[in-house]
Amino acid sequence: GIPLVAIVGRPNVGKSTLFNRLTHSRRSIVGDEPGITRDRIYGEVEWNGRVIRLVDTGGIIPDDPELIPSEIYRQARTALDEADLLLFVVDARTELASPDIDLARTLIRGRKPVFLVVNKVETAAIAAASENFRQLGFRDVYMVSSEHGQGIGDLLDGVFERL
Ligand code: GDP
Ligand code: MG
Incomplete structure (x- = not known):
């Protein structure tokens, strides 16, 4: 079937911003506040004549941060x-801290291909500071910058090359 990327x-x-950028859609809700209630959303991505399915696992996030x-x-x-390949997104504008480190361990143990996507990289200074990821x-x-599109073509090339 069609490969699934999560x-x-x-x-x-x-x-959700990355999902929208990759699917050229506005279907996934983008929020300014963490903790907005969101649904899992599926979309399709076509690149050089090939197609994958993409899922935004934003899910239904409870308002309670606990x-x-x-x-x-x-x-x-x-x-x-479920997925054939995972995109693990981190925020270049935040410190590398335990939630990301713990999640990274879980994902690495999963034995599926996982690409680390350092998002919100819009300047050379942020790119340099993100090296620690x-x-x-x-x-x-x-x-990448999901908001402005930087690095998205390279990411898509990498994803389709691996599937
Ligand atoms: P999600 O909770 O992981 O789905 O994150 P969202 O896609 O809802 O985005 C959370 C916030 O980060 C929103 O205010 C977005 O506008 C912002 N954001 C997302 N991508 C970028 C980016 O590439 N650069 C910058 N500067 N902000 C971004
Ligand atoms: Mg979201």
Whole structure:
């Protein structure tokens, strides 16, 4: 069938913005606040005549921040079960901290291809500061701006090459 690619990551890193950018759609809700209630949304991406299915695992995130970590892990496990490749999105404008480090360990143990997508990279200074995300241990690292489109073509080339 058509390969399935899942977007995972903690709230507010830009998963829905990346989904919208990749599918050229406005179907996924983009929020300014972490904790907005959102649905899993599927879309299709065509690139050089090939097609994949994409899922934004934003899911239904409870308003209670205490519940968010378990929800993120549930989504990551579901994605590891269902998807052929995962895009693990982190926010270049935040410090590398435990939620991302723990999630990275879970994803690496999953034995599916996982690309690290460092999002919100719009300037050379942010790109330089984001180098530390390479410590997370992923071989495939893409620095992108989902909002402005930087790095998206390279990411799509990499995804389709791997599937
Ligand atoms: P999600 O919770 O992971 O789905 O994140 P959203 O896609 O809803 O985005 C969260 C916030 O980050 C919104 O205010 C977006 O406008 C912002 N955002 C997303 N992508 C980028 C980006 O590439 N650059 C910048 N500067 N902001 C972004
Ligand atoms: Mg979202």
